[in-house]
Every structure is written in C-alpha cells, then in structure tokens.
Amino acid sequence: MTSRRRLTLLAVTIAAAPLILGGCTADRDAGAGSGKARPAPPELIVTPGDKTREVPVSAEVGTSVKGGRITAVRLTDDKGTPVKAEPREDGSAWVPNAPLQPKRTYTAEVTATGDHGATTTRTTTFTTMAKSSKPEITSTLYFVGNRTYGTAMPVTVAFDPGIPKEARADVQRRLFVKTSPPQPGAWSWLDDGSQVYYRAPDFWKPGTTISVRAGLQGLPIGKDRVGDAEHKATSTIGKQVSLEIDNATKQMTVLRDGKQVRRIPVSLGKSSTPSSSGKMVIMEKHERTTFDTRGEPNGGYVVDVDDAQRLTWGGEFIHSAPWSEGDQGYTNVSHGCANVSATAADWLMGVTQVGDLVTVKGTEVPLQAGNGWTAWNVSWDEYIKGSALPVPSGLRPAPVAPAHPGAVAGGSPAPAPSVSGR
Template structure:
C-alpha cells in the first residue's frame, strides 16, 4: 500500500526577479558629480495598478545606489512588514496581502554620492480568487531536530507544470545559520521539490523555511494554497549503511562505527531498493496493510522507520530473526530483531541518511526523499532558476560534539511494509 502525502512549499536563495504586475514607477536621471551619479530607482507595481495578486511584492531596480528604506502601508494606515530578497530585487510582505485592499509602498534609494531618491506607488489587490488551489505539503515542521541529510521537501497535488516552476520556486525561501547555501531541485513530474546544500547540514545548524504560495498564480487555472513557515535545527550526524552481500547494517555516528546489526532484506520477488534515502517518519507502533495488492497481508509492527513512499521501512521483525544476517525474506523492508530495532530508534532522527547497496533494483526518483541519490551537479540541474556558479561542494567538516540529537516524527497514516 502506498502512502501519498503531497505538499507544497516555495523558496529561493538564488538571485531572482520578484513577481510584479504592470509597468514601473521610476525617477528621472539627474546629473551629478563625475563618478557620483544620482541614483535611479524604479518600483513595481506601477502607480494605480489594479488586480495585483495577493502574493504580490514590491519590485525594485536601482542604478548608482541601493535601496535603504521601504515602507508599506495598507488602506487603514497600518504598516505591512516585508523582507528583502537576497539579491535586493524586491521586498516580500511577511504575510500574504488581503484581497480587494489598497496598499502604498514608499521606497528610498541612496547613491554613492549620498543623494537619495524616493518613489511612491499605490496599488489594489484583486478580489478573492475563485480558481482552484494546488494542494501543497511541506515536509519540514517547526521546533524539531532533524538529521544532517534532511532535505526541505514540498509536495504538490496536482504536480507543478514546467512552465510554472520558476514562479513557484521564486516564492520558496530558506535561511540557514550558520550560512550554508543550497538550491531547489524538482522531481521530474513536478510532484515534489527538494532543497539541500552541496554537502550535509552541519550539526547545530538552524534552518528557517517559508513557502509563500498563498494566492500565487500557478498556470492559468490554479493558485497556491497557503503561506507556511517553519524553523528547526539539525542534530548529530548519524547514517546507516546496509549491505545486501553481508546482510549487515552499519550504524555510524559522528564518523564512528557504533554497531553492526544483522538484517534480512526483500526476497527476490519483492526486493529492497538500492540507493541513498532518508528516514522520513518514525513510529513506535504501526500497522502494515497491503489489502488489494498481489500479496495482501495485515501485520502490526513496532519500531518502524519509513524510507520510501512505496512502503519500505526499517522495523522490528521477531518472526525473521533466524534469517537475519543470512537470508532475505521480507516484502522489501529491512528486518531487524526486536531488540536491535528498539535500540536503533533511540539513535536515529528523521532526516538521517540511509544507504542500501547490492540489491536487485535501484531506488526510483521521488520514491521517498531522494535528494541525495544523485550527485550535486545532477541535483542542481533540477532547479528552475540559475544556480550561482560558486555553489560547489566543500570538504565535509567534523561534526559538533555538542550538538543535540532527538526530534519527533510527523504523524502519518498506516502504510504498507514487510
């Protein structure tokens, strides 16, 4: 039985022009001392623009200077908080604008000469949209502690068509502290988009995510459904390496082998996938129900950790303990003894990397959070926006021994396994 959660999230940390409608409100160039020209400033939406989407933002283009002040107010005089884009090309309201409201933006730019230019524009947002919203899900919750391989994932139903991905990606924002820039990459059918850096997150990193999609026009017939935010931290470095040849799982923490555990993987008719995947959920107790499949069964399991949407888990399987370390007998899952599965639950975090090698089939793109199953160069090709040329892999740094592990998984419906 396949679990299909779908979500939507939007963010961008690469240079991007803001969404804006209409022509620019701009200044006239004024003469200044040689080499110290008066700044030129253009602002969008243009003065008097109507039917601006509620996802609208203030676009700015500056020559011979930089934006030094932005003040946005609504038609009742209340201040609207906004955040600048990293490249300075626009200011994005911290909350989605309200429908059928009038807003005024006053932008000031300061030139090298010290002279300033201020431009004001007033615009009106469109009525509440009657278009159907694309359902989005963000697989990054707030106030959690995740593993170092945790990709920020947004899922969409229906998938985002190629021609709309640039606009969606412009509205996905990720900030990390300490800074560790990355990029977004789309799964081929547009059902998911992942964000990661060239290398694993450093333990102790704080990640702030915003998917500002509410009211965003997506194609001609749909709009984004919600504006979501989440802030969480990265815990200790843990990874699992599972080798079909030896039928052993190596549990590695902070670069050191903690323990090797015997496993039983998928039998030839239902093989386990080989590839790099990420722990998606953790359940002390769940039920696998494959009613309606070619090999139906219903079984209760303990200490289950999801790896794929297709139903591959690591879990306790006392019924196969005699086969673990010797023979593959599962329906695609990684079987552990009850004691080993319980011990492992205390070590792992959602977002930890799991590498399986030597099985009969390869992991399919998008079957789980497959952001690490390709090289960085291949991953970056999936971005709908240009990736900065300087964004290259860096040497892996030693984990912070003081980082805190833990975290709670997202609740999820019962799923298949074996």
C-alpha cells in the same frame, strides 16, 4: 542567529507597468554657486506601478536602481498600518513577511541613495485582487517546526497536482531557506513536478538552524491555478547518524560521526519483493503501526509492527520482525523492508532521527526518484540540473579543464614525440 543567509532568487514578475516618476529629491551640493555640478540622483523604478489593480496577494515590491542603492522601503496598508517585509539578497524586491490581504490598497515608498548622497524617492499605490476562484494546487511542506532532524534532512515541498515545467521558476522564487551558520544550498525538482527538494552540497552541520518559508498563498501558477497556502517552519539539525545496509553481508552498520557503533543482522526483501538500493532518508518513526497491503501486488496481508522507520513512499521500512530473526544475517524473506530483531529495532529508535541517511546496496532494483525523499540519491552535479532557476556560481561545479594533448593516465604530460632527421 548571528548570521542569516537568504536564498538568492529573482523577484516575482508582476504584470503591471513599472513606476517611473519625476520629482526626485537631491541633497544640496556644497559646491553650489561655485560652478560645481550637483551629483546626479539615482534612477529608481518600483513595481507594481502606481494605481495598478488586480495585483496578486503574493506580490512583492520590486525595485530597480541605477547609480545608487535602496536605503529605505516603507509599505503600509489602507489603514496606514506598516507591513513587515524583507529584501531579497540580490536587492531586486522587498518581500512581505505574510501574504497581502485580498481587495486591499497598499502604498509603497522607496528611497534610493546615490554614491554622493543624492536621493530619489518613489511612491506607488496598488490594489490587490479578490480571493481567486481558480482551483488551488495543494502544497505540503515536509519540514515541521521545533524538531531536531538528521544531517541528511532535505527540505521537501510536495504538490498535487505537480507543477508544470513552465511554472516552476515562479514557484521556486517563492521558496526561501535561511541557515545559521550559513550553509548555502539549492532547489531541485522531480521530473513530474510533484516534489522539489532543497539541500546543500554536503550534509548539514550538526547544530545548524534551518528556517523555511513557502510563500505560495495566492501565487498565480500557470494560467489556470493558484497556490494554496503559506508554510513556515524553523528546526535544528542534530547529531550525525547514518545507516549502511549491505545485501551481500546481510548486515546493517550504524555510524555516528562517521564511526561504527554497531552492526546489526538484517533480512531484506526476497526476490519477488526486493528492497531498493540507493540513498534514502528516514521519513517517519512509529513505535507501533499497521501494515495493510490488501489490494497491492504481492500484498494482501495486515500485520502490526513495532519500531518502524519509513524509508520510501512505496512502503519500505526498517522495523522489528521477531518472526524472521532466524533468517536475519543469512536470508532475505521480507516484502521489501529491512527486518531486524526486536531488541535491535528498539535500540535504533533511540539512536536515529528523521532525516538520517540510510544507504542500501547490492539489491536487485535501484531506488526510483521520488520514492521517498531521494535528494541524496544523485550526485550534486546531477542534482542542480533540476533547478528551475540559475544556481549561484559558488554552488555550481567547477568546469573540467580540457586534458593536455599529451596527457597520460595519472594526469602527467606525456613526452612530446621526438623529431628525427633520418
């Protein structure tokens, strides 16, 4: 990558006293002996504090410097082996590239350099805790490595059970996304904490490389649970494809780079099992699969289908339905899916990608948040309200200027009322 943007996040707070030691070193001032004062060395605080024990394996080397900048960080284990780490964009911490090992001792040596060359170095040694016996929260990253995704692909992390509101900031700090070329985005949580999404204000640019890390292994989550695993993946964004389905016309419009390439008749959900209206994302593609709805309301059938593309967790797909071809374009007869002809379904499978946007409008029910990857089903202004951390200023919507007291429709000032002496 020519350039990588690290998601700006705050450092994980580690329950340990900060290290503040004497014995800093400073470059000798050229003016010493001539009455000139030596430059003051920078003030440096490092966490975990020296000799801290029971540190989580998700720990980071926290740094706080005043009057300078961090110029060197070296982290080694108890065998002297270097531990690779990367700085957070705000400089608040160095994050190991993998979880630390349980019941091991680590040493961090951090150097800060002041504006005039004086340096301060701090060294801290800490010991990690044993593998936690607390129950784990299961996490799933719905972003697989070495794939090509559509331009609406959100990075999605799911949790079971959901993350409580008071713990979401700590979890979000351990979710990292890098894009090349840079295209900043933000995280947003579902109300129940079962999923968190990452996307940019606009769709990904074709050709963008996205690298994701969910560094959750051993992370304390609330008082009673810990994170289960470390997830990493790097993939690429492919061509821009989107589908628009209009219940009024019973037609699907296929667009590539915003231009129509085909219209396909569809049959949507009948009144007793309506399709959802909203902005969805293709989640899975199957050349052949089995729908088994036994035990579900309005279900009870088992049927094999070809060329099926999932849109919701609730079971709405676009798929081949040769049995309804006479209704497609005219009448809704499905159980909520978008039925298309066998020929059209086969063609679509060669055109679409997981992560392509599918917009359905005009049906009886709205798409419910979390029923699929619903990150695009709200405006950007509404989406960023779901972040558990402050959203960078460049991604926040611009404040709306108050209207001029005399403004009229169209934004032009209205003439001020005249003052008459009569």
